[in-house]
Amino acid sequence: MLLTITTTHQPATDLGYLLHKNPARLQSLEITGGQAHIFYPEATPERCTAALLLDIDPVALVRSHRGPAGEGFALEQYVNDRPYVASSFLSAALVKAFNTAMNGTCKDRPELPEVLLPLEATVAVMPAASAEQLRRLFVPLGYEVETEAHLLDPTQPAWGNSRYFTLRLRHPALRVRDLLSHLYVLIPVLDRGDKHYWISREEADKLLRRGGEWLPRHPEREFITRRYLRFAEFVNPTLERLLADDSLDEETPETTLADFPADAVGTLAGASESPEVVAEASAPANGEVPVKQNLHDLRLDRVAEEIRRLGAKRVLDLGCGEGKLVRRLLKNGTIEHILALDVSWRELERAQQRLHVAEMPPRQRERLTLTQGSLLYHDARLAGYDAAAVVEVIEHLDESRLAAFEQVVFARARPGAVLVTTPNADYNQRYEALAAGEFRHHDHRFEWTRAQFAAWAAGVAARHGYRVRIESLGPEAPEVGAPSQLAVFEQ
Secondary structure (H helix, E strand, O other), rough: OOOEEOOOOOOOOOHHHHHOOOOOOOEEEEEOEEEEEEEEEEEOOOOOOEEEEEEOOHHHHHHHOOOOOOOOOOOOOOOOOOOOOOOOOOOOOOOHHHHHOOOOOOOOOOOHHHHEEEEEEEEEEEEOOOOOHHHHHHHHHHHHHEEEEEEOOOOOOOOOEEEEEEEEEEEEEEEHHHHHHHHHHHHHHOOOOOOOOOOOOOHHHHHHHHHHOOOOHOOOHHHHHHHOOOOOHHHHHHHHHHHHHHHHOOOOOOOOOOEEEEHHHHHHHHHOOOHHHHOOOOHHHHHOOOOOOHHHHHHHHHHHHHHHOOOOOOOEEEOOOOOOHHHHHHHHOOOOOEEEEOOHHHHHHHHHHHHHHHOOOOHHHHOOOEEEEOOOOOOHOOOOOEEEEEEEHHHHOOHHHHHHHHHHHHHHHOOOEEEEEEHHHHHHHHHHOOOOOOOOOOOOOOOHHHHHHHHHHHHHHHHHHOEEEEEEEEEEEEEOOOOOOEEEOOO
16 A cells, blocks of 8 residues: 655645654554555655555455454455455554654744645545546645546456546645545545444544544535444444534525614624624615515626626526526526536535426426536636626635635636625624634634725736726625625636
8 A cells, every 4th residue: 555645835845744753764653464664756855755665465464354254255354455445454554654744833933833725635446336436526726636446357358347446636735734634535435434443432533533624514424424434323423523513514594583783683693693684784774674685696697687787698607506506597597507526426416406406398308417526726617608607605615725716716717707705704794603813603714804805806907908896795884895796707
């Protein structure tokens, strides 16, 4: 089993400090059934690669074996892929070899574990049901995924491919400990959950400790948890802990409230789990009863209206979620095609169900493409569209990765117009439910003030040949503005 980790961070040899392993010498340690060797095939200021090689002795593996695995036929304990294919052996070796790095500590350079590095990891070879399964597990974590399938028997190509792949992962900006935690959890998941050691309640604690920062937001968290723990007695309680806050998947409730004066907004929001459930429509000048509407509906209606005004015929919905904007766009008869993209398979499945795609008339169905993808990597499918909607998406990205988002959307796809909405952090003080500095949603990585959003939008427009205007969304309050904001970029 071989894992390599490469960075081009300057100086690249910082990787040695992070992994707590000297690039100048080979280091070996004992593991179950064999040895692990850590060495550096390359270590220059420009590029550094660390390798973890597991040398498993099949006989020693049988002697140390416990549990029912490998007892299917007389020779299966000796004739199997365990010594050669990435499995729980590699996961356990990661902890033993890189424990300091996985815990986010670096004695000589204490600031280094928090630095975001360009990282590439290669695992040879990885078992998986399909290349798509690998994508479903790693793409939501921000990786560019490349897979190389291997023939079942090179001398018999007609037999087709095996279930083994060489997996290459690339990430533009990631902490090393995050990469290690992703691999630690997902490698045994891909290995059919067939661990080489006994699974006890301690495994649930390990899963929550190593995956606690990212697993609750992963669209495949249920699959990952079941494959990692195997037994219902451990799986179900762990899922309950992970799914305790289902607002991770439902950011904006459907509840609507009547309009209230601006001074009452904070009080009302304090009674709700999500402050954004409250959004007052401005009181009509004719004295009629104000319209009931929540903030998310207001955003979607405004974006759909602007797309209609632009006369766009081909539209991108980037970060489409369960398809609420798509539903509005389909009502616009001038739109010929909508490509709705989301990183989460779970959300795309919800969109299919809630839009009743299976029951759509053929012509209506031809107008819509629902597909998985990331906004952090170039995707040729996004080119050639008149408008792109990015509704409440950017705040879910790390600020350090907005440059990649900018390149994907504005530099490469280059739609005729781009509509971006995001919360207005100035307005947060109106919500009694929010403490100072707290974000409106658990998964927000940042929230910008009006000045910050305007500065970012102006920079993007100048760099890519767009003009931009900023609009307020929702009722405006003195000093702090409206709860949400919209940037409309046009070429």
